[in-house]
Structures are given as C-alpha cells and as structure tokens.
Amino acid sequence: MEIFHISAECYPMAKVGGLADVVGALPKYQNKAGHQVRVVVPCYDTKFKKENEFECVHWGEIKLGSFDFPFSVLKEKTDKLGYELYLIEIKELFDRPNVYGYEDDIERFLSFQIAALDWISARATVPDIINCHDHHTGVIPFLIKYAYKYDKIKNVKTVITIHNGLYQGWFGFDKLHYLPEFDLIHVGFLEWNNAINSLAVGIKCAHAVTTVSPSYLNEINYSANGLEELFKTVRSKSQGILNGIDIEIWDPSTDKMLYENYTTKTSGPGKQKNKEKICEQFDLDPAKPLFSFIGRLFEEKGGDLLPQASALALSENFENINILILGSGNAEIESQLTQLRNDYSGNYNVFIGYNEELAHLIYAGSDFILMPSRVEPCGLNQMYALRYGTVPIVRRTGGLRDTVIDFGDDGNGICHDQASVGDICYSINRAVKLYDDKVNFNKIIERGMTTDHSWERVCEEYIKIYNLIIQQNEV
Ligand code: ADP
16 A cells, blocks of 8 residues: 655654654554555654755746745755655745744645645656645645545545644635635635634544544544544544554664663662662662653643642652753743752753753653643653553543553552642652552562553554545535
8 A cells, every 4th residue: 555644743853742653653663564655744854854865856936826936856866764755845835944933834734735746646656545644744645535636636535633633733714815716615624613624624624633642532522622522523533542662763772862761670770770770860869769751841741830849749759859851842831840949959960952862861761751731642752661660640632541550559650630730749648658569669660661552563453544544425
C-alpha cells in the first residue's frame, strides 16, 4: 500500500510536541510492515534541514488568492529515517526557525496543503491513502474530493488523525478565495459556526477519523472546544488508537543522550547515576526523590497548577523531595516557576525552554514524572517515563487514563481525578511514602519498564482502517 502522511511536525525534522514523535515513528513501522510510506512536512529552517542533504524532486507555483508562491519538493537523500521524507519548500512562508506562532499561519499551512497536493497529483502513481494530522492538514480531504484541479486523485482515501482537538485552525470566509476552485455546492463542508474551521473540514470530509487514544475519543463527545456535536455525528467512522512510542529512539540501554545506560536489571544504579548528573547540574540533592515535569506550560497541561503545587509540596516535604521543571509556554507561568527558585533553592529548579537532550536525561534520572493535565489526547511523556523506570503521577484523563493505573490497583503509577493543587500534592505525598517502600517501589518500576508500548502492534490498527476504507464504495 502506498501511504502519505502529511503533517506540520515530524521528528527529527521539526518537533514541538507529541505530534512530531508520532509522525516520526508510525511511518517507520508501517514501512517495516511492507508498505511504501512517505512523509510530507513544511521545509522550516531547522537544525535537521541544515545538517542533511536533500534533492529537489518537483517544483511548481501555487496561487493563494492574489499571491503567487513558487515551491519545491525536497527529498531527504538517504532514507535513513526509515521512510521517505519530503519537505515542501516555500521560502517566503517557511524559511523561519519556528513551526508555529506567526501571524500568517493560516496562509502558511494552506499553502503547504495546496503545494503538497499539487505535487502528489502530478506524480505518476496515485497513492492508496493520505493520512492527515491535526488541523494544519485538515483542508486536504476536502480539496481532494472537490477541488477541480485534483481530479486525478479524487478517489484517494483519506484519514484525519486528531492529536489535539483544542486547536482547530479557524479563518474567515473572506479567505475562501485562497482555496483552489471547487463547485460551491460543497461550501457547507467548510463551515462550522460561521467560519471555516480546518479541523472540522477534515473531520467531515475524511473517510475515517482517528484519535490518539480510546478515552480521548469518548471525551471529545462532551469536551472538544465547540466540535462536540460534530464528533457525535461522525462516531461511526471514528476510532481511538493509542499511540505507541519509538522503542529504538527511547531505549534506556542505548540512548546516547543519557549519562549512563541501563536495562531493567541495572535500573537501580543506572538511574541513580543519571540522577546524580541532573542534581549536580541543577543544584539538587540526589539522596531525595526527584519529581519532574516536562512539557508545554499551558493550562491544558495543568501548567498553571505547577507553581502553587510545587510550593505547597516543597513546604510540606522540604526535607524530603526535589522538584525539577523543564518547559516553556505561558509567560506568567514561566515567571512564577522561575521565582520559586528563590524560596526553595537546593530542592527546586526550573529550565525554561526546549531541550531534547535534557528531556531524555530527566526521564532517566527522575523517580517520578508529574502530568497533572486537564486535557491529554494521548500523552507520550508517561510512556517514555515508564520505559525509563520513572513512575508517572497523572490526572486520569484521555490517554493517561488508558496507560497509567494506580499502584493501589496493582498498576504502574499514581493517579488522581481532579486537576487541582490539592490532588497533585496528595499524590506527591503518596509517592514520598512509596519511595521509602523500596520493595514495592522497585516492583512498580519493573512493571512499567516491561510494558509493551511499541508501534508494531499499533501500526496494524492503522492498516486495518486503511484497508476498510479502501474497500468502501463512495456514496
Ligand atoms: P504534547 O504533544 O501535547 O505537547 P505529548 O506528551 O504528546 O504532549 O508529547 C510531548 C513531547 O514533547 C515529548 O516527546 C516530550 O518529551 C517533548 N517535550 C515537551 N516539552 C519539552 C521541552 N521543553 N524540552 C524537551 N522536550 C519536550
């Protein structure tokens, strides 16, 4: 089967969060399973782009209203990622360091989608499946079906995978003329609440909708930032598939970003060495349990609860714990977390920013990872933590509910129900007691490290959906 994944992120070319990890791994395992898989992302000015070689395989020009943008399609020369990686180069729009956050993001991602389809429809072969990811690629299923210029690929089956339904890519009908020409009878597919909503377009027009965990699929029926009713109507073509993790990249026995590698058998001393390294770097005490947080500092991640929860937990357990935070996001949260350093130096520290190497070291050297998320479509951190022998402390929501079971129920972590300072601190207190009960603690660590979250099994579920929609006849 020939499969295209089209996405705004793909690790290691461009990563902001879990979307990149998934699009960087799922295609590799689909390829290994015998399919021809190609990944298409915008050509940002990233380290990976600068350090690797590409060849131009196509070029053209797209129209976005009255703007003309020349574009090229660049292929990574070696296929070393385990799939073919293609970059859509539109210099004016993407030759910038960041993935998102620009005023013209709507123009950027519409141009990306149009250029990608121009190229795919100009190729000699027609793919079997186009798997879109999140709202940045949500207009593709509509364009394939209805834009005149994509007539050649109009029967290609499409899937939209929802990694985060909070972000939807809204824009006004004043920008309708950006889209390639189509029969206006179909304009209703674009509309949601009087605007064009890219994610809703994808959900309406794709042949199948997947979410990144089964629990998240249930939750979006009553909490989806305005799309609840739409999700209910497409339930029959929707499926929740729990993400896997790339166990070749995330392997504590080979991970080059660690200070000391270790296996399940050697996790005690191995983790301690990594912990000592982090504690030295951040002025913490390696004899105490280390609680860490890694992620985007926003309300959806419970980032706003972290300053108060950290202060309370530290004042209650001042002699007993260390807390370390790695993340960036909301400026107010960043500043509150930075200020806490003054009150709790020696037991608390924070690194504001994005640092892949440090994240790996923290997964390895921490005892507990905090995930007090309000919304967590899947969450990868808890799965990385489990594999690295770090016990996750999570709020039961979305994929966290599907992957972490409280140790009181013979599980692999610590769970609480409310996104509140009180619940977080209660869980930290339970963790401190667990840390002292070494026999039980080690049993839970081993249970986590031996859980199979690999992509092999998950990848099959995607293929089953692809086969199902390929066999379906269009009504
Ligand atoms: P989301 O995609 O919602 O941000 P996920 O849990 O799905 O959350 O994925 C987060 C990914 O991003 C993980 O690989 C995590 O290690 C990484 N990550 C998040 N913030 C940082 C950071 N500040 N530095 C390094 N890695 C980070």
